[in-house]
Amino acid sequence: MVGVLEGFTTIAIIVAVGWLLADRRVLDDSAQVNLSRLAFHVASPALLLTVMQRTSLAAVLSANLVTSLISFTIVVGVYLVLARWRWAGGALGSRLIGSLSAAYVNAGNLGIPIALYVLGDVAWVAPTLLMQLLIITPVSMALFDSDARGERPTLGRSLRRMFSNPITLGAVAGLLIAVFDIHLPRVVAAPIDLLGAMAVPSMLVAFGISLRRGPRPATGRAAGHVWTIVVLKTLLMPAIAFGVGIALGLRGEALFAVVVTAALPTAQNIFTYAVRYRREVNLARDVIFVSTFVSVPVILAIAALFHGFAGV
Template sequence: MQGFCVIGIIILIGYIAARFHIGGPTAQMVLNRFSYFVSTPCLMFAILSKEHLSDVFKPSIAVAIACAVITGAVFLALNASVFHLKPTDATIGVLDSMYMNANNIGLPIATYILGNPAAVTPIVLIQQVLFTPAALTSLDLASSGRVSAKAIASQPLRQPILIGVTIGIVVSAISDAVGWFVVPSYIYDPINIVGNSAVPLILMAFGMSLHGSKPLGRGSNRAATVTAALLKNAVMPAIAFAIARTMGFQGHDLYACVVLAALPTAQNVYNYAARYDAGTMIARDGILLSTLSSPIFIFAIAALLG
């Protein structure tokens, strides 16, 4: 609850800022773009460069990948048969249903419920290395209307978050090989300070988006949004439980896989939607629903498996 309270207060600050027109009409866009192009890449580098790769590539990473992919595939199947969203909106819907808030909610939950803050590191890695590049590539190609081998191959060069993740992993591998952290503190510290601004910037931009809007109001696809939130908070933990049990997980390891799968949708999804001006209503409303209902599911899991 402390973790949920923290993000709620920061979102409220963003809402109040928009309510009183602090920052002007472009404040939300500026916060989103700065976080996307500067803060979040710095954050990913700061986190991953100091992680030992052995702590990241654990068996639980397979559970996280599988349950997320299956949940996203379920949303795509429902979209093809029921919702019929356009490609950009469908991509955001998939992210709503599978993209976990591993940083600002995952960290306190991993700390207070699981007793291991490093438990979210594999989730951070797979989302930034696998899911984010795939989703941003889809959004970029769909919004530009151009699909070519050259455009696909050049995608990594246009994704600052992936660049930050990649450099962080490389630095981690080099540091493990030589036995000490190779980045001097006078270089690492400013990158880390800028990276620490990513989460509050994203949360405040999300709060600004709530001003003057009515969640699930006219023009929003309520059925798709509610379905994405339910897939994220209810179906994904059930899939994680089934996969983890099949892989032989028991006790605390099984519990951790299921609890982390019940994390709400990350505010990054709105950041990506705003960056491409695609599916912003689905992203905003899906995140809101998922964040509000996630504690109920997490508490139920804790009661059953804790």
């Protein structure tokens, strides 16, 4: 269980640095926006390229991947139904932020260390990482771009937007490098690795600034919306993953891995997207903040149950 606490503690410290810098007026709201832009346009694409080219493609066709995709789809569907009934749906970009907040897991900077220390192998989180990078992110980026331009999403427009977005381009470039077994020269690979290393710290520092400069998380009229999404993310999604995994024949460590991965909190990427497209920034920030804290006891409880009853 040390791995769970180590992963969350690392994130908390970097967020606290952002909060402190904002409190001391070293960084302000403009720094939050600029850090988010840096992460979106440069650092995240570089990180995705690096991750994709080093990830085994054998995970693509696994039952783990199918379980993650089905779980994501069901949770998004539940959220959209609730949003239409309770919060009148909202604009496309707003529904996208809500949907991603409810189902897009922190498989990178939290999932990787937890996979290593709790599951024993980083490969367990690879299917979810691939699913999010190669399917969910490109489609979401195309829809965000259409919403930002006030266009009605069509297949042609979505495809054009999909392959002109830096996030998508980074993931696709990494996949092509892996598929064709291309070895980048060190003079090219080293700068990409260095730029990619800025992605997570940039997102977390920007997030810390927003906690200091914005309203208190999960307060006021938006509290019900935030807590509904947190429940979907941290409780419903792992429960669905467990049921789907059982139905697909997963048992033991494989089932444990998909349930723990589904219980991970909302990814910081969603806050970056919210800032970039100016949609539901406070909602994304609050869900990430609350789900991160809530997911700690949830993941610890899942681990205890599996170790106690399944002998994992």
